[in-house]
Amino acid sequence: MTFYFIRRFLLIIPTFLGITILVFCILQIVPGGPLEMELMKLRGMGGTLPGGEVTSSTGGTTGTINIPESALEEMKKFYGFDLPIHLRYARWLGNLLTFNLGKSYVYAEPVWDVIKSRFPISIYFGLIGFTLTYLICVPLGVAKAVKNGSTFDFATSAIVFMGYAIPGWAFGGLMLTLLGGGSFWDVFPLGGFRSDDFEYLTFPEQVWDQFYHTILPVSAYLVNSFATLTILTKNSVIENLSQDYVKTAFAKGLSEKRVILGHVFRNSLIPLATGLGHALSLILAGSILIEVVFNINGMGLLGYKSILNRDYPVTMGILVISSLLMLTGNIISDIFYAIIDPRIRFK
Amino acid sequence: MSENSKNYKNPDGSNLTDSSSKIETKIEGNDNKKDVSTSIFKKRWKKFKTLKRGYYSFIIILILYALSFILPLLVNKDALIVQYEGDYYFPVFSYYAAEKFGQDIPGEANYRLLNEKFKNDDSDNWVLMPLYPYGPNQNLLDELEGSPPHPPSIGHICGTDDRARDVFARLLYGFNISLSFAILVTIVSYTIGTMVGSALGYYGGKVDIFGQRLIEIWATLPFLYTIIIVSSIVQPNFILLVFVLNLFWWIGITYYIRGEFYREKAREYVSAAVSMGAKNRTIILKHILPNSLTPIISFAPFAVVGGIASLVALDYLGFGLPPPTPSWGQLMNQGLSNINYWWLVTFPLIAMFLSLLSIVFIGEAVREAFDPKIYSRLR
Numbered sequence: 063m064t065f066y067f068i069r070r071f072l073l074i075i076p077t078f079l080g081i082t083i084l085v086f087c088i089l090q091i092v093p094g095g096p097l098e099m100e101l102m103k104l105r106g107m108g109g110t111l112p113g114g115e116v117t118s119s120t121g122g123t124t125g126t127i128n129i130p131e132s133a134l135e136e137m138k139k140f141y142g143f144d145l146p147i148h149l150r151y152a153r154w155l156g157n158l159l160t161f162n163l164g165k166s167y168v169y170a171e172p173v174w175d176v177i178k179s180r181f182p183i184s185i186y187f188g189l190i191g192f193t194l195t196y197l198i199c200v201p202l203g204v205a206k207a208v209k210n211g212s213t214f215d216f217a218t219s220a221i222v223f224m225g226y227a228i229p230g231w232a233f234g235g236l237m238l239t240l241l242g243g244g245s246f247w248d249v250f251p252l253g254g255f256r257s258d259d260f261e262y263l264t265f266p267e268q269v270w271d272q273f274y275h276t277i278l279p280v281s282a283y284l285v286n287s288f289a290t291l292t293i294l295t296k297n298s299v300i301e302n303l304s305q306d307y308v309k310t311a312f313a314k315g316l317s318e319k320r321v322i323l324g325h326v327f328r329n330s331l332i333p334l335a336t337g338l339g340h341a342l343s344l345i346l347a348g349s350i351l352i353e354v355v356f357n358i359n360g361m362g363l364l365g366y367k368s369i370l371n372r373d374y375p376v377t378m379g380i381l382v383i384s385s386l387l388m389l390t391g392n393i394i395s396d397i398f399y400a401i402i403d404p405r406i407r408f409k
Numbered sequence: 410m411s412e413n414s415k416n417y418k419n420p421d422g423s424n425l426t427d428s429s430s431k432i433e434t435k436i437e438g439n440d441n442k443k444d445v446s447t448s449i450f451k452k453r454w455k456k457f458k459t460l461k462r463g464y465y466s467f468i469i470i471l472i473l474y475a476l477s478f479i480l481p482l483l484v485n486k487d488a489l490i491v492q493y494e495g496d497y498y499f500p501v502f503s504y505y506a507a508e509k510f511g512q513d514i515p516g517e518a519n520y521r522l523l524n525e526k527f528k529n530d531d532s533d534n535w536v537l538m539p540l541y542p543y544g545p546n547q548n549l550l551d552e553l554e555g556s557p558p559h560p561p562s563i564g565h566i567c568g569t570d571d572r573a574r575d576v577f578a579r580l581l582y583g584f585n586i587s588l589s590f591a592i593l594v595t596i597v598s599y600t601i602g603t604m605v606g607s608a609l610g611y612y613g614g615k616v617d618i619f620g621q622r623l624i625e626i627w628a629t630l631p632f633l634y635t636i637i638i639v640s641s642i643v644q645p646n647f648i649l650l651v652f653v654l655n656l657f658w659w660i661g662i663t664y665y666i667r668g669e670f671y672r673e674k675a676r677e678y679v680s681a682a683v684s685m686g687a688k689n690r691t692i693i694l695k696h697i698l699p700n701s702l703t704p705i706i707s708f709a710p711f712a713v714v715g716g717i718a719s720l721v722a723l724d725y726l727g728f729g730l731p732p733p734t735p736s737w738g739q740l741m742n743q744g745l746s747n748i749n750y751w752w753l754v755t756f757p758l759i760a761m762f763l764s765l766l767s768i769v770f771i772g773e774a775v776r777e778a779f780d781p782k783i784y785s786r787l788r
Binding site: 073076077080081084085088089092223224226227228229231232235236238239240242243244245246252343347350351354355365366369370377380381384385388389392 | 622625626629630631633634635637638639641642643714718721722725726741744745748749750751754755758761762763765766769770773
């Protein structure tokens, strides 16, 4: 089994290479990249080259400005377009091996520093949202399964259906519109991680401020996976309830509580284990949509903006991190499987 | 991998086939005698009809979707019929300059103004307008006071958007586009996924191992992120967006189909077909495939839900269908960029919510009709 997991970890390497080559090629081959955007800007108004050299200012009656060959070369070098594509990829990969993700075009800082500063914010919301989701959905799912067909089951099913029909980010948007101080009530702030004057607040005020900014985004995270997780738990428990070992447990005189918590529950956790590994990327990388809606400066929003600004080093950096998280998440899921269900043998 | 461990990996699917045969015989025993000969699909359809919530949702969605194709006749700025100076005109189907009807405005005739004019004139001329006389892309800046977006009023029950276009009309047209998009994505991804999945499952061996590696690469790409990257570079149109989404969606189906094929392949009827000299193609298409479609058919409505939600999300981020396509996500984008425009968030959200909810109801009923598992209550 250990051998199996070692092999799985080694298989990350080719998959990872495949992913990065794919996205790297998409970014580099297709027109409209950062170099062309910069050239367009220069032709439009004239300006300063990244190297610091001043190009010809406004003037030419023709309307277009000729950019000197040397300056063009320099720009190509700055944006990393000076080599054929396979060498460019090799250079990027070589840098990656030394943990150098390059330098952001927009922030003029190393990509890793930019991403590192966003990590805690995404983790904060992701972790709270994730914990809350499991704390609510798993017990709810168990309760629904045990009381399958009752009024309680029926009433909560209505909520589950509604949760399925509304994506988390849209729910968050609705809450913002209703409670964010627009045309209706002014209860919650319009998003963000903290207030701007956070540093000047007293400690209790800081706690309150943070709490205030947390509620709506976390509720959006909750809505995101509420329906699927609850139903998954319910179905899993129900399936186990009809197994023979449950009859045996009842027959030997165990209380309902012990049967459910001691026998059924552990067996029902197996399908939930998959979610745990996949949650890794959500916790660490955040949800793009929710972060955009609430203007939370986390990984998701960073990635979104980097695409808008053609900040390719950051785009690739986030891709590297999120795909590594995804790959390790898959393996962690399987490890959880093996822990929860000792009968499972991976070969 | 042993058969056992596969079962544990997919606890849902593994029991399906076993219990199905059991329940099937039960149903046949309970029902009338003539039911024995009805096909399994007919039985499922019958069961589906008994699940009222899903069945009615299905009827409603079907009718609304059919109606949405004749929307130009119901919700439009162009008149259905104009009778002018003894002649009949049908502006819905063709373009008429304003001068034709004696209006002195440039470009196309404004039929709402024409309608009022004819009424006031007391002449024989008349205009028959559609039920809701505003189009999805018509700029109403000249007719409304104040700057757009306008809040809901009696004439415009959902208000207007930032280009003074009627929101209600855009929502209705958006319904057709969203649903068509989601259905198309589902069909295409099912086709590709089924083809790949059945090839992997049927041939197995090296094909399977190699295919699985490639699929793993696809499956690991961060879905939304990559789609945004692709759409940021090429401005997608309807077909291109279906294609882009399908780059990812077919993968989920392959898992199901592959598993089903692995299971079905080992059954006697397949061996029988092989020994009779049937070609691989015949075995895959005629023998195994019909038997392995159950799990993915019962999953289809949920795929449609996912398709609509993805389109709205992409439109919201600005990487969806190109303007001026009427889209729910684009309206929400406007509404969320200025919190005071509550009608631009609330109404598209209600439209999306109601559509998705009814499709979820359909999906729930389909699953119940197709899934023969009977859950026992505790004691």
